[in-house]
Amino acid sequence: MKKILLTFCFFANLASANTIDAIAVVVDKEPITTYDIKQTMKILNVPKDKALEILINEKMEKSQMRQFGIYTSELELDEAIDRMLSQNNITLNMLKENLKSKGQSYKDFRVKFKRDLEKRKLYEKIANTAKVDFSDIGAKKFFEQHQDKFSIYTEITAKMYSSKNVKSLESLRISKKTMLKANNISLNPSNTDPRLLALLSQIPIGGFSPVLNSKNGYEIYKVENKSGMQTPEFEQIKNEVLNAYVGEQRQNYIQDYFDKLHSKINIEYLR
Incomplete structure (x- = not known):
């Protein structure tokens, strides 16, 4: 009887574990588990629907990285980190000590840095396909409509x-x-x-x-x-306005790209 009870408990625990880490959603062959959702809710302190939205967006980005063949080698990652260190006038040891003081590891930092680097590559590749207006006329109109963007308090x-x-x-x-x-x-x-x-x-x-x-x-x-x-005059900050004008066009194009992708990409809700 004891053996039967132990066996039952084993399978009950196994079923519980499978439920905890069951696949909830599949985004273009990329799974999102119930554990992923709960962890995102816990870490970011957001409700379930927001956590799922964040995870789906991440999987869509990963799907597009795969489609565009975006990849970062360890050598490229090292070079990107070196550039970042140089720009901030710090050494690798200083970075590691800073991370340690914040309770973070250099290994985790590299993983996040690589993910951010590949995400930036993806967004640049998408944005480069946009038709962008670089004219002074367009920039000035943008300035007149968004003077608050260039005002300083x-x-x-x-x-x-x-x-x-x-x-x-x-x-x-x-x-x-x-x-x-x-x-x-x-x-x-x-x-x-x-x-x-x-x-x-x-x-x-x-x-x-x-x-x-x-x-x-x-x-x-x-x-x-x-x-x-x-608020400065347009001519005083003309280059800054043009950069903002171009940047907003590119950002709107990227947002529109992912909105359209979300409507046509294969998303399966299993739970």
Whole structure:
């Protein structure tokens, strides 16, 4: 009787494990398991439908990388990391020490860096097929319609959240919920890097900045209020406007590309 009971428990546990890690969705032959979904929900603190949307987008990108033959060798990865180190004026040992202080491994960093590099390659390849307007007339019209994109605020109040765990800040940016304590800060040209002021000037009130590197880990800003807006003349920032105009056209093309792909790619919902 005991042997029968043990056998039953074994198969019950096996069935439970299979259910926990069962395939929920298949995107162009790329599986998404129930475990993947739960982990994404947990790490990013998002509901199931949002987690599934994120995972489906990742699988679509992977499918397109395969279609375009996008690949990064270890040598290419090493060279890309070396360029990044040079641009930031740091050594490999300094990077490893910084990662260690944040509880991250260099191996995991390489995996993420490679994934981001291949994603950038994919987006560039897609964007290069777009028909883009480079004219001054188009750029000036874009400037007139989006002057707020080029305005800088000289007084910005914000909440700053800091953490050594980048994922906790990424989760905050998506879910708008956190247990982290915020620091209330007031930023102006006399106490803030102009690049940070320019970045936060483009974020709507109530919105969050991207996750940024800091001396002690990472930080993210929630914009509370902005004042003292200054907008330069078109001719003063003509090149900047043209770059933004071209960039938006390319970004819209990429978004449209994946919207169309989502409607025609083979997605099977199994659970």
